[in-house]
Amino acid sequence: MSQTHRLKGKLAIAGLGVTPQGKVYDRSHMGFAVDAVRLALLDAGLERSDLDGILLNPGLAWGPAAMGSYNLQQALGLRNVRLSSTMNAGGATAGAMIQHAALAIDAGLCSTVACVFSDRPLKSPEEHTNVKNNGGASSYVFPRGLDAAHGQFGMNAMYAMVARRHMHTYGTTQDHLGAVAVTQRHWATLNSAAQFHDRPITLADYHASRWVVEPFHILDCCLVSNGGVAVIVTKAEHARTLRKPPVYLWGMGQGHPGGDIRETLTSGAALAKATAFPMAGIETTDIDVAELYDCYTFTVLATLEDYGFCPKGESGPFVSDGHTGVGGSLPVNTGGGQLSSSYMWGMTPIAEAIVQARGEAGARQVPKHDVVLASGNGGLLSTHTTLVLSPLPS
Amino acid sequence: MTTTPTPRLGAHGTPTKPLPKIEAAMAPFFAAAQKHRLVVQRCIDCGALRYPARELCSTCLGSTTEWIAVSGRGEIFSYNVMHQVYHPAFAGDVPYAVVIVKLAEGPMMTTSLLDCPLECVRIGAAVEVAFEDLSADVTLPKFRLIDPPEQP
Numbered sequence A: 001m002s003q004t005h006r007l008k009g010k011l012a013i014a015g016l017g018v019t020p021q022g023k024v025y026d027r028s029h030m031g032f033a034v035d036a037v038r039l040a041l042l043d044a045g046l047e048r049s050d051l052d053g054i055l056l057n058p059g060l061a062w063g064p065a066a067m068g069s070y071n072l073q074q075a076l077g078l079r080n081v082r083l084s085s086t087m088n089a090g091g092a093t094a095g096a097m098i099q100h101a102a103l104a105i106d107a108g109l110c111s112t113v114a115c116v117f118s119d120r121p122l123k124s125p126e127e128h129t130n131v132k133n134n135g136g137a138s139s140y141v142f143p144r145g146l147d148a149a150h151g152q153f154g155m156n157a158m159y160a161m162v163a164r165r166h167m168h169t170y171g172t173t174q175d176h177l178g179a180v181a182v183t184q185r186h187w188a189t190l191n192s193a194a195q196f197h198d199r200p201i202t203l204a205d206y207h208a209s210r211w212v213v214e215p216f217h218i219l220d221c222c223l224v225s226n227g228g229v230a231v232i233v234t235k236a237e238h239a240r241t242l243r244k245p246p247v248y249l250w251g252m253g254q255g256h257p258g259g260d261i262r263e264t265l266t267s268g269a270a271l272a273k274a275t276a277f278p279m280a281g282i283e284t285t286d287i288d289v290a291e292l293y294d295c296y297t298f299t300v301l302a303t304l305e306d307y308g309f310c311p312k313g314e315s316g317p318f319v320s321d322g323h324t325g326v327g328g329s330l331p332v333n334t335g336g337g338q339l340s341s342s343y344m345w346g347m348t349p350i351a352e353a354i355v356q357a358r359g360e361a362g363a364r365q366v367p368k369h370d371v372v373l374a375s376g377n378g379g380l381l382s383t384h385t386t387l388v389l390s391p392l393p394s
Numbered sequence B: 001m002t003t004t005p006t007p008r009l010g011a012h013g014t015p016t017k018p019l020p021k022i023e024a025a026m027a028p029f030f031a032a033a034q035k036h037r038l039v040v041q042r043c044i045d046c047g048a049l050r051y052p053a054r055e056l057c058s059t060c061l062g063s064t065t066e067w068i069a070v071s072g073r074g075e076i077f078s079y080n081v082m083h084q085v086y087h088p089a090f091a092g093d094v095p096y097a098v099v100i101v102k103l104a105e106g107p108m109m110t111t112s113l114l115d116c117p118l119e120c121v122r123i124g125a126a127v128e129v130a131f132e133d134l135s136a137d138v139t140l141p142k143f144r145l146i147d148p149p150e151q152p
């Protein structure tokens, strides 16, 4: 047994705030952010004056958001903040905010930090008639000059290229992608807050669903959601005095491999876990439940491989065999994930990890939740963050 | 907030496909394409090839660069098939393939195919460049299968 890392169990998540998610139009991106922090403070039993740090991952509706975290501070009426930044590493940002908060607290820069994501890409039916750009999924199209000239638009198409290459290289099939969608939808049926909790699907439904860009059906792609999530990080000894049982931060790491992902077909998970798992004092096999960033079904497959839950190229059979489902050996995306619950960038997996670690997940609670993994992924498998969480201090 | 592309309108009021805006860094690429030559950047300091253009070489950080002609041959490295219409000018084309071609010299290009039915698009297929003149300023390098399937 190696020596315990000095940060293991020293910091904890004390509060989680999740606003209504999905087709919710009664707040702006700022309103969702403020409300998420309010809910996280209530969850933790903290006062606003206890917060002295604010980190923000601005969703698309924030625009460039150069002063995003300051604007959020003002909207929250916070005084004397000692840590403030607007951060963006795509879907890996949520995990990175928690890491930066933990390090800043440990270094004595501040004591209690709210890490916040919100977005409002969806327009209400009334707003649709009044604006030229109707938002929603079209917000994610990102037209690029030469790509658009050839008819390629958006992240869906770029990920489809990587998924197709994975299918060619490793024999991953359309059924394997579908197994991810069906398994996560089953989890979502156990989560009343999931956007698609009342719509179970079969593999036949998956194959019958419309193509967006082959090899992706609509059921391979994450949702588009309005809403906000806030997570409050503080020292473990402080968290133990608060309303909710602490969720301890055992390990953390980042991995941004660079190079051409289309050739490597490998996310930053392998690099990030090499930092996070030794810090947590765990091996891949110690993980009880995994909440993996799932912008697409394919992203889950690549991430499972890169954490070593199965050999490279064998994630398809791993999921099709039921390992990641209810009662499986490795429950994955137990709230339905971004494919079936809601899309809050990297906050969706982290929020579910906190709920599972606390044992608050109700019908979908996994029986063993001592070691909980949450991953974040940004760009085209470009950026990656790892968090290892636990209800136990060590 | 990103915006969807505003379609240009053609002679009959129908939307036309978006033309790439020619940024200074890519101007030599488009100038060569007009002459039906395919070029990529080559770092004079270390010899690394790159596409699309960068100001400094990401291999050696050198900033002396030339554009060199490549063979125009390569193979399909991956592809997708677009079904959703993101721009009205492609409404009549769906479903259509977008491909990544790995050039014989190494660089990868996101591009599309001329005269290739969807069922003939496969990874590993040998392709060669074919130029499509779109406007006075813009010629788009596309690709054709080198061994096209027999037409029935």
Ligand SMILES: [Zn+2]
Residues within 6 Å of the ligand: B043, B044, B045, B046, B047, B048, B057, B058, B059, B060, B061, B062
């Ligand atoms: Zn160089």
